[in-house]
Amino acid sequence: MYPVKVLIIDDEEDMRDLVQIYLENSGYRCYQAASATIAYEVLEKEAIDLVILDIMMPEGDGYAVCETIRSFSQLPIIFLSAKGEEWDKVKALQLGGDDYIVKPFSPGELVARIAAVLRRTSPTIHEDKIAKYGKISIDKKARRVNVEGEMIPLTLKEYELLNFLIEHSSQALSREQLLEHVWGMDYIGSLRTVDTHIKTLRMKLGIGDYIQTIWGIGYKFEVIGS
Numbered sequence: 368m369y370p371v372k373v374l375i376i377d378d379e380e381d382m383r384d385l386v387q388i389y390l391e392n393s394g395y396r397c398y399q400a401a402s403a404t405i406a407y408e409v410l411e412k413e414a415i416d417l418v419i420l421d422i423m424m425p426e427g428d429g430y431a432v433c434e435t436i437r438s439f440s441q442l443p444i445i446f447l448s449a450k451g452e453e454w455d456k457v458k459a460l461q462l463g464g465d466d467y468i469v470k471p472f473s474p475g476e477l478v479a480r481i482a483a484v485l486r487r488t489s490p491t492i493h494e495d496k497i498a499k500y501g502k503i504s505i506d507k508k509a510r511r512v513n514v515e516g517e518m519i520p521l522t523l524k525e526y527e528l529l530n531f532l533i534e535h536s537s538q539a540l541s542r543e544q545l546l547e548h549v550w551g552m553d554y555i556g557s558l559r560t561v562d563t564h565i566k567t568l569r570m571k572l573g574i575g576d577y578i579q580t581i582w583g584i585g586y587k588f589e590v591i592g593s
Contacts, residue, residue, distance in 0.1 A: 370394060370395060371394075371395050372396045372398065372416045372417075373395050373397050373398070373416065373418070373419060373481070374398045374399075374400060374413075374415045374417070374418045374419070375387060375390075375398070375399050376400045376406045376418060376419065376420045376429070376432060377400075377401070377420075377421040377447070378401050378402065378421065378423075378424045378425060379421075380401065382470075383399045384399075386419060386447070389477060390477075390478070390481070393478045398415065402424060402425070402427070403424065403426050403427035403432050403435070404427075406432060407435070410436070410440075410442075410523055411524060412522055413522060414520035414521050414522055414525075414526075416442075416443070416485070417443045417445065417485060418436065418442055418443065418444045418445070419445050419447050420432060420444055420445065420446050420447065420464075421446075421447055422450055422455065422459070423450070429446060429459070430458060430459065430462055433459065433462045433464055434463070437462065437463040439523070440510050440523070441488070441509060443487075443488045444463065444464050444465055445467070445468060445480060445481065445484060446459045446464045446467045446468065447470065447472070448467070448468075448470060449469070449470040450469075451469040455467075465484045466480050466483075466484050468480055488509055497513075500533055500536070500577075500588075500590055501575075502515050502574050502575075503533075503572065503574070503577070505529075505530070505533070507530070510526055512526065512529065514572055514573065514574055515574075519571050519572060520571070521568075521571065524549060524550070524564060525564055525567060525571070528549050528561075528564050528565070528568060529568055529572075529588075531548055531549055532545075532578060532586065532588035533588050535587075536589060536590070537589050538587055539581040539585060540584075540585050540586060541585040542558040542561045543558070543585075544585070545561045545586070546558060546560065546561055561586075565586055575591055576591065577589065577590060
């Protein structure tokens with residue numbers, strides 16, 4: 368099992384470093400973001416398991432960041448803020464936050480609350496909602512992919528690409544279709560982006576050729592030998 372990856376989003380560097388020290392001492396792998404823009408870049412590149420989110424930031428507050436994350440993922444989010452009014456907590460939870468911790472906080476409480484949220488959002492909790500495709504199982508609520516019981520760390524785009532291919536199983540999809548539906552019509556980049564992500568997906572999944580190359584067209588997903 369790979370280490371749980373936590374993204375700490377806070378504009379105060381000292382606070383990010385402090386939280387990271389606490390969490391890494393408990394076995395977590397941490398990433399930092401000082402702004403919403405940096406946070407989205409990290410989420411794009413890394414298979415983050417949980418987000419620690421401050422509210423007061425200069426570039427898009429924590430509420431907006433939470434809403435944006437919720438628009439594409441059910442990734443667990445814990446608000447960590449100096450704002451301790453009931454209204455702030457209620458708004459954070461209504462927008463999709465999984466928990467709310469008020470600064471200052473104790474290291475023990477933070478680690479315990481993270482563990483509790485991860486238990487609630489674990490794939491084993493939603494076992495009845497896991498879809499299986501041959502050796503692959505996907506928990507869409509938790510945005511997790513397992514192959515033969517082993518969790519596979521995928522970036523957001525890798526997950527979206529795999530999910531789109533699976534939703535159109537046995538259908539040949541062109542690189543243009545994949546680029547448009549996964550990266551969006553406004554994406555500025557070449558079709559090689561699709562090829563690169565397909566190559567990485569195959570390597571991470573490490574199973575038979577479920578993702579097949581259709582020469583002259585693109586790719587398709589099909590369960591073979593299961």
